[in-house]
Amino acid sequence: MENVALLELILLLLALSVGLALVARALRVPPAVVFVPGGMILALTPGVPAFTLDPALSMTLFLPPLIQSGAFFTVWRDFRANLRPILLLAVGAVAFTTLVVGWTVKLLEPSLPWAACFTLGAIVSPPDAVAAAAVLERLRLPRRLQTVLEGESLVNDAAGLVLYRFAAAAALGGVFDAWHAAASFALVAAGGIGIGYLSGLLLVWGLRRLHDTNLEITTSFLAAYASYILAERLEVSGVLATVACGLVLGWRQHETFTPETRQEARAAWRFVTFVLEAIVFVLIGLSLRGVLGRLGWAHTLPLLPLAAAVTLATVAARFVWVFPATYLPRLLWPPLRRRDPYPPLKQPLVLAWCGMRGVVSLAVALALPEGFPGRDPILVVTFGVILGTVMLQGPTLGPLIQALKVGRTRAEDDTAAEHAARAAAAEAALRLMETRAQDPLMGDMAADLLPEYRSHAGRAQRSAAGAGKRAEREAHLSLRLAASAAARQEVLRRHRASDIHDEVLRKLEHELDLEELRVRRQLGGD
Numbered sequence: 001m002e003n004v005a006l007l008e009l010i011l012l013l014l015a016l017s018v019g020l021a022l023v024a025r026a027l028r029v030p031p032a033v034v035f036v037p038g039g040m041i042l043a044l045t046p047g048v049p050a051f052t053l054d055p056a057l058s059m060t061l062f063l064p065p066l067i068q069s070g071a072f073f074t075v076w077r078d079f080r081a082n083l084r085p086i087l088l089l090a091v092g093a094v095a096f097t098t099l100v101v102g103w104t105v106k107l108l109e110p111s112l113p114w115a116a117c118f119t120l121g122a123i124v125s126p127p128d129a130v131a132a133a134a135v136l137e138r139l140r141l142p143r144r145l146q147t148v149l150e151g152e153s154l155v156n157d158a159a160g161l162v163l164y165r166f167a168a169a170a171a172l173g174g175v176f177d178a179w180h181a182a183a184s185f186a187l188v189a190a191g192g193i194g195i196g197y198l199s200g201l202l203l204v205w206g207l208r209r210l211h212d213t214n215l216e217i218t219t220s221f222l223a224a225y226a227s228y229i230l231a232e233r234l235e236v237s238g239v240l241a242t243v244a245c246g247l248v249l250g251w252r253q254h255e256t257f258t259p260e261t262r263q264e265a266r267a268a269w270r271f272v273t274f275v276l277e278a279i280v281f282v283l284i285g286l287s288l289r290g291v292l293g294r295l296g297w298a299h300t301l302p303l304l305p306l307a308a309a310v311t312l313a314t315v316a317a318r319f320v321w322v323f324p325a326t327y328l329p330r331l332l333w334p335p336l337r338r339r340d341p342y343p344p345l346k347q348p349l350v351l352a353w354c355g356m357r358g359v360v361s362l363a364v365a366l367a368l369p370e371g372f373p374g375r376d377p378i379l380v381v382t383f384g385v386i387l388g389t390v391m392l393q394g395p396t397l398g399p400l401i402q403a404l405k406v407g408r409t410r411a412e413d414d415t416a417a418e419h420a421a422r423a424a425a426a427e428a429a430l431r432l433m434e435t436r437a438q439d440p441l442m443g444d445m446a447a448d449l450l451p452e453y454r455s456h457a458g459r460a461q462r463s464a465a466g467a468g469k470r471a472e473r474e475a476h477l478s479l480r481l482a483a484s485a486a487a488r489q490e491v492l493r494r495h496r497a498s499d500i501h502d503e504v505l506r507k508l509e510h511e512l513d514l515e516e517l518r519v520r521r522q523l524g525g526d
Helices: 003-027 031-043 055-072 076-081 083-108 114-124 129-136 143-173 178-207 213-233 238-256 259-286 288-295 297-332 334-339 346-353 359-366 375-404 415-436 443-459 470-496 502-523
Strands: none
Touching: 003 031, 003 259, 031 259, 031 288, 031 375, 055 143, 055 213, 055 238, 055 259, 055 359, 076 083, 076 143, 076 238, 083 114, 083 143, 083 297, 114 143, 114 297, 114 359, 114 375, 143 178, 143 238, 143 346, 143 359, 178 213, 178 238, 213 238, 213 259, 238 470, 259 288, 259 359, 259 375, 259 502, 288 297, 288 375, 297 334, 297 346, 297 375, 346 375, 359 375, 415 443, 415 470, 415 502, 443 470, 470 502
16 A cells, blocks of 8 residues: 555544544444444445555554553552452453363364364453443443453453464464463563563653653653563563553652643543544454455355354353352352452343453454464454454443443442542641741741631632732742642542542542642743
């Protein structure tokens, strides 16, 4: 494809994404449900240039920023507390699905070698992080359930890719060593996490010294790609490296970013995430043309029953795994049952239904070498699983949650903690102002502001800044900045002491950021 034609295609995809997003909003369904068939329609439209999705380029281009964005907003405290169910899904469910799909394919297509069957199982085994984020963003699930789903989507690609590599190697070379595969997975996972953690620490160190919003935002994007590419070059998990880097940055962001950077970075990342998610799902649909071009309808249509059977096996395997994984550990280990009682059946039901596949599965299938046994059936079936899960589970997940009445409980309501933190922040600002009122140089100005801050502490809301002469006005605004900093420290102290959740922290921090930005604009600072 010529450069100009490629640019035209990119612009066409962006325009199509906007239109399809509007359709999805009108239909009240996740955007992915509309993006994939929209790409398919575009692929079958005469005159649209042929497009081949480069597997390595697509994973390197799309995965790092989307994964780091998800990890950045993941609550580390909740992630760590739910590591057991996350790993049961991210590793256990992926391995189990690989086995179930492999046996299903071998049963229906006996001519395919076992290793090729399990390669297909590994390709479709991990639910897609991008698809999960696109759906979960619009749903208000119980906090723990959402943490488990988000955590699974961040980790499971590593397990699926390791299984894929060993199954594909066995299909080409005829040898598979389970112990070697397990040891390699541990090494790949540990190496990826280590590189991501060190990359995150280095990123935090560098961001604190840039002092420029544009440079800091640009560096945050570069860090996502750097951690991924470095890990892949060292043959460890680039996915886990990006996850670890994003978790470190998310945990340290409150002390690392300035208010201006935090606000503009959220807007920049939100925009990039939308564009990448939209394009990647449209490209999944658009890649249908390449598959049909190689096979033709005559060879594609007979494979559709196999694709439907594998889709059902993929969905069923998750159900078969989720319910025992939820209840058996509690049944067999009483201390766990006492600490973490049995959840209601509706929660694992929702968990089991969240299993859409996406770009990773398609990119890995396309990466199979030309001479791989059963490559064409694997491509068709993978595309069918992606389409089937996105179209089946995507639009029905929201109604299922509503029908089961699975939502945030009152116990998870942070209103009381939010009010307490807001009052404590106002008290911290008031205490600083009262201390400054005793200062021989700034005491008069601080005393003038005391009634306002006392009123603010009583009703927890801001008052308009007063006007005055330039020097006096700057002193007033400087006092406000100092008070805002004191309030910020109190909110962070309560967060570090686990008195408030990250969602409350972000809400209060957002308000303090806006207040500080307003004051800095009046002060004429940066």
